Amino acid sequence: MLKINTGSAVPVYEQLKRQIRLGIVSGEYPEGHRMPSIRQLAAQLTINPNTIAKVYRQLETDGFLNSRSGSGFFVKLEKEHLSKTRKVLLSEIADEFISSAVQLGFTPEELIKTLSIKLERNPKNDKTK
Amino acid sequence: MIKLSNVTCGYGKNPVQSDISLDINEGEVVMITGPNGVGKSTLLKVLANILYPTAGTIEYGWPGTKDPRQLIGYLPDSLSIYKSMKVKDLAELHWGAFKVKPSPLPLLKEASIDWNSRIKDLSLGQKTIFHLSLILSTNPKLILIDEILHSVDPHLRNLALQTLVETMADTKPTVVMVNLNYNEVEHLIERVIFLTKDGILLNEKTEYLLENAKLLIAETPPGSANVLATRKNNGRKEHLVLPGEGEQMKLSDILTMLMGSTYQSQ
Known part of the structure; x- marks a missing residue:
């Protein structure tokens, strides 16, 4: 379910684009999945329909969606594109992490140390399973 | 395009606003905001073509239209007319006046409004929802909404906004709203017109504001900065x-801060 974080200074256009991209890469929206119509999503989120249209068109240009005239936007998946995008997303997450930590005055060593401790403790990361 | 050229408007001898020039593009969603009593509703009445400017002109750019009011859906800030009429009679009167075919008003059921109720027995919220449904049913090219939605409870207000958004997607009308709750409409509006008693203080696209309006924390801002408003927050100057x-900054923060500054300068 797509949501807008109203407290965020990140523009809704950007928020939506990122969420849909994440949904596609994570498999939440599988190949051929029909995206909600512009009208439906705009009404649900009280967002200008033009903004939704802009997001869909951008995702189409970026190779995540296909538009079929009259019937809407559908998820498009290409393996190579997908793996490349996963790397881009990881890099973006890392950038965000680094910039907030730097803002708080932590050193690179402290970041690496915290990250490795967290990874060790994260049950999802247990390779023995 | 709707074009206001050097419009002066008001009642009696004292104009509320003078020399207002303004362009509103076809299909654009605009919010007029500003402090109380500066003439926002008056300006909306001029746009609705029910109050004529005392000087200046308004053009709608709808060739072949004799009476622009046929293409305008106007939701005023008070709806006390026709108290003793029934909902269905008023709807038929409205459709007759606008020369449109009767159509279902889906919002009525959601707002528990009975087709046979008398207008005077409806709550203010129900009256507003009814009026909005009527307006949207005539397929207007220009939708004008005054502050009235404040009187509708959150559930119905959300419903009203959703219906408005659906209409925007379906028929792409031009929409001008006055002073709605910033948080509720900040992702809907494409342009903001900030009105003060001295005229238009700001007339900018939302996109431009979000990109370029910034919150600067400093005792004295650099001389090069164009400062629109200043406030004290926890002892520091913003x-x-x-x-x-x-x-x-979020749009609602920008506008709230601007609003605050108009009170300080009075």
Whole structure:
């Protein structure tokens, strides 16, 4: 379910684009999945329909969606594109992490140390399973 | 395009606003905001073509239209007319006046409004929803909404906004709203017109504001910064600069800060 974080200074256009991209890469929206119509999503989120249209068109240009005239936007998946995008997303997450930590005055060593401790403790990361 | 050229408007001898020039593009969603008593509703009445400017002109750019009011859906800030009429009679009267075919009004059921109720027995919220449904049913090219939606409870207000958004997607009308709750409409509006008693203080696209309006924390802002508003927050001075360097801001924050500054300067 797509949501807008109203407290965020990140523009809704950007928020939506990122969420849909994440949904596609994570498999939440599988190949051929029909995206909600512009009208439906705009009404649900009280967002200008033009903004939704802009997001869909951008995702189409970026190779995540296909538009079929009259019937809407559908998820498009290409393996190579997908793996490349996963790397881009990881890099973006890392950038965000680094910039907030730097803002708080932590050193690179402290970041690496915290990250490795967290990874060790994260049950999802247990390779023995 | 709707074009206001050097419009002066008001009642009696004292104009509420003078020399207002304004262009509103076809299909654009605009919010007029500003402090109380500066003439926002009056300006909306001029746009609705029910109050004529005492000087200046308004053009709608709808060739072949004799009476622009046929293409305008106007939701005023008070709806006390036709108290003793029934909902269905008023709907038929409205459709007759606008020369449109009767159509279902889906919002009525959601707002528990009975087709046979008398207008005077409806709550203010129900009256507003009814009026909005009627307006949307005539397929207007221009939708004008005054502050009235404040009187509708959150559930119905959300429903009203959703219906408005659906209409925007379906028929792409031009929409001008006055002073709605910033948080509720900040992702709907494409342009903001900030009105003060001295005229238009700001007339900018939302996109431009979000990109260029910044919150600067400094005792004295640099001389190059264009400061629109200043406030004290926890002992530090915050400035709204446009354009300038500083923290990114949400539209509702920009407008709230601007609103605050108009009160300080009085």
